[in-house]
Amino acid sequence: GTGTGSTNGVLTFQARKELQRCALTLNGGILYVAYAGYTDMPDTDPFHGWVLGYNAANLQLLPEYVFCTTPNGTVAQYGSIAGEGGIWMSGGGLAVDGANNLYCSTGDGNFDAFPGSNGTEYGSSVLKLSTLGGLSVADYFTVNNQAFLQDNDLDVGSGGMVLLPDQPGPYPHLMVGGGKTQRAYLIN
DSSP states (O other): OOOOTOBTBBOOOOOGGEEEEEEEETTTTEEEEEESOOSSSSGOSSSSSSEEEEETTTOOOOEEEESSSSSSOHHHHHHHGGGOOOOOOOOOOEEEEEEEEEEEEEOOOBOOOOOOHHHHHBBTEEEEETTSSSSEEEEEEETHHHHHHHHOOOOOSOOOOOEEOOOSSOOOOOOEEEOOTOEEEOOO
């Protein structure tokens, strides 16, 4: 990435800026660890949301299983709070479906992934990450007032994600999540 904290077009995970806030998730022989910043205090910026996948047998990092929620946002675009989008979910782990997709929600941070934009920033969003050959965004949901939530530290991602058992009717695959706004989101 080329975002805040990067050097020569490479955004490197900085352990001193990140805190594992979610439970570990073991799926398909890969151990997933998700991260957010220590706090929303300016002295921890820049931080980002990260998912790192490790081979469960030998705990070696799998480079194709590294995902950053806000890899390309710059201070010029977003000001002093560029980046962020941490994954903390109140200590819950990443949710996993029968096709090995991962689900997580992010805190306030950059967002520019509007439909058709080729954007890469997923602050205040719920993400479906494909694990087929590596981590990539398969789908996402972002609230329509994302910018307001970012400006007021109202994380969508402060609660965990729960995949519901298949439901009857036209929407069989649903999940529920919640955040600081004291709202629950039922997502198809």
